[in-house]
Amino acid sequence: MTPSASVPTGSGPAISGGTVTDRLVEANGQYAAAFADPGMDARPVLRVAVVACMDARLDLHAALGLNLGDCHTIRNAGGVVTDDVIRSLTISQRALGTRSVVLIHHTGCGLETLTEEFRHDLEMEVGQRPAWAVEAFRDVEQDVRQSMQRVRTSPFLLHTDDVRGFVFDVKTGLLSETDPA
Numbered sequence: 001m002t003p004s005a006s007v008p009t010g011s012g013p014a015i016s017g018g019t020v021t022d023r024l025v026e027a028n029g030q031y032a033a034a035f036a037d038p039g040m041d042a043r044p045v046l047r048v049a050v051v052a053c054m055d056a057r058l059d060l061h062a063a064l065g066l067n068l069g070d071c072h073t074i075r076n077a078g079g080v081v082t083d084d085v086i087r088s089l090t091i092s093q094r095a096l097g098t099r100s101v102v103l104i105h106h107t108g109c110g111l112e113t114l115t116e117e118f119r120h121d122l123e124m125e126v127g128q129r130p131a132w133a134v135e136a137f138r139d140v141e142q143d144v145r146q147s148m149q150r151v152r153t154s155p156f157l158l159h160t161d162d163v164r165g166f167v168f169d170v171k172t173g174l175l176s177e178t179d180p181a
Contacts, residue, residue, distance in 0.1 A: 040069045042096055048072070049092045051147070052104040053079035057170050060104070072098060078111040079104055080135040080143065081150040090156040101157075103147045103165040104175070111136045111143075140167050144178040 049072040052060055060066065060073060072092045074085055081103070092098045114136040123129040137143040144165035152160045166175040 038068065044069065044071045044092075044096070044098055046070045046100075047098050048100040048102060049074060049089055049098045050102045050104060051075075051079055051081065051085055051089070052168075053077065053106055053109060055106060055109065055170075058104070058106060058168060063168065063173060063175070064102075072096070078109055078135055078137070078143070079106075079147070080111075080137075081147040082132070082135065086150070086154050086156060089151065089154075093158050094156075099159040100162040101151050101159075101164075103144055103151070103163070104168050105140050105144050105147070105165070106168040107140065107170050109137075109140060112138060112140065141178045145180055148178070148180050 046066075048070070050060060050064070051074045052058055054075040054077055061068075061070075064071075072088075074088045074092075076082065076085065089098075089101060111134070114134055116134050116136060118134045118136070119130050137146075144167060148163050148165045151157060151163045154160070165178040165180065167178060168175055
C-alpha cells in the first residue's frame, strides 16, 4: 500500500505531480495565490452542525444550499454518531455556539455491505483487534433513528431539541426526513 495513490489520467485540472496528494498540494498553491481572508469567525453563521457520511458522492454544501461559514460539518463512515462525533458536537455547541444538529445518512451506503466481522478480519490480519466498532447497519432509516437518539440522550450536549435526521438519495439528490419514532 502506498501513502498516496497515483493520479488517474484525465482526472481533474491539468496539474503536474505524480500522486493524488501532489495534485492536491499543487491545487492548494493555486488556491492560496488567489485566497483572500474572508474575515470569518469559527462560529457557524447558521448555528448548525451537520453530521454526514464521508461518501464522496455527497456534496453537502451544494445539497443543502450552504455557503462557507454556515455550518460545522462532521463526517465519518456512515455518518453514525460515535463517541468522537459526540465530542465534536459538544465542542461545536459549548465552545462555538451551535444549537441545531442535522444528521444525514444516504442510500447505497457501504456500511450496509459490512458486518462486525470486518473487525475480526482486521484482527486476524494485523494481530490486534480495533478498539472501534464498525457500526454497520442494514436499515438506513433505523440507523438514522439510532443516531438521533444518541444525540438526544447525550449528557454532554446542551441543545438536543432541534435534532433532525435525513436520508440522502444518491440517485436523485433529494433528502427524505426520518421520523424519530
